[in-house]
Amino acid sequence: MLDSVSLSFHLADNSLCMICNFGRQDLQDLVAIEAQLSSSPWTLQNFEGSVNSSHVCVGVKCSGKNLTQDSPWIAYAVFSLVADEAELLLLGVDKHYQGRGIAKALLQNMETLLMDYADEMFLEVRASNEVAIGLYDGLGFNCVGERRNYYPSSNGSGGREDALIYGKNISGKLCL
Numbered sequence: 001m002l003d004s005v006s007l008s009f010h011l012a013d014n015s016l017c018m019i020c021n022f023g024r025q026d027l028q029d030l031v032a033i034e035a036q037l038s039s040s041p042w043t044l045q046n047f048e049g050s051v052n053s054s055h056v057c058v059g060v061k062c063s064g065k066n067l068t069q070d071s072p073w074i075a076y077a078v079f080s081l082v083a084d085e086a087e088l089l090l091l092g093v094d095k096h097y098q099g100r101g102i103a104k105a106l107l108q109n110m111e112t113l114l115m116d117y118a119d120e121m122f123l124e125v126r127a128s129n130e131v132a133i134g135l136y137d138g139l140g141f142n143c144v145g146e147r148r149n150y151y152p153s154s155n156g157s158g159g160r161e162d163a164l165i166y167g168k169n170i171s172g173k174l175c176l
């Protein structure tokens with residue numbers, strides 16, 4: 001199985017970024033970022049559950065000049081790997097670093113890594129999350145289904161919102 005992740009990429013402004021596993025010691029920092037990104041954020045317990053399971057838990061650190069293990073986390077993603085299928089369970093980029101291509105690079109790099117372990121990747125996204133949908137469209141994901149009224153509405157109305165299910169063949173095999 002996939003034990004440890006260590007990848008790197010450059011942003012358009014030439015900043016060097018690294019993707020590596022996060023662990024228990026990192027969770028307070030990640031929970032703080034997550035709390036600012038979602039109307040129903042993952043809790044410390046949710047993160048702990050993933051870190052303590054077989055989920056692939058990765059984060060991103062970037063720096064214009066000095067990139068070290070002590071640089072702050074600015075993005076994270078959690079994947080499950082079950083029976084030739086990868087599922088993106090969580091994705092977030094710190095508000096201060098959004099719009100710089102970090103999510104795109106993170107997913108592209110993880111897709112390349114996970115294609116040795118899975119044939120397809122799936123994810124669920126709120127129907128109203130236009131930014132994330134633009135990201136997934138741009139990466140070649142297709143909408144393959146929906147779950148009606150799946151999420152509590154994020155606009156505080158007390159209503160419900162549909163989830164869209166996106167999928168992508170990541171094996172490199174042709175789909176006939």
Ligand SMILES: CC(C)(COP(=O)(O)OP(=O)(O)OC[C@H]1O[C@@H](n2cnc3c(N)ncnc32)[C@H](O)[C@@H]1OP(=O)(O)O)[C@@H](O)C(=O)NCCC(=O)NCCS
Pocket residue numbers: 037038091092093094097098099100101102103104105124125126129130131132134135138
């Ligand atoms: C969705 C999210 C992860 C994108 O992260 P990001 O690093 O800002 O995204 P990127 O800079 O890599 O942009 C990738 C694509 O997203 C889309 N996008 C990014 N910012 C956008 C914006 N402000 N408006 C519209 N589309 C946008 C574009 O399609 C972009 O591709 P392009 O640059 O080739 O046009 C980030 O906004 C986030 O953390 N949102 C809150 C949590 C969330 O929604 N997670 C996903 C749940 S399914």
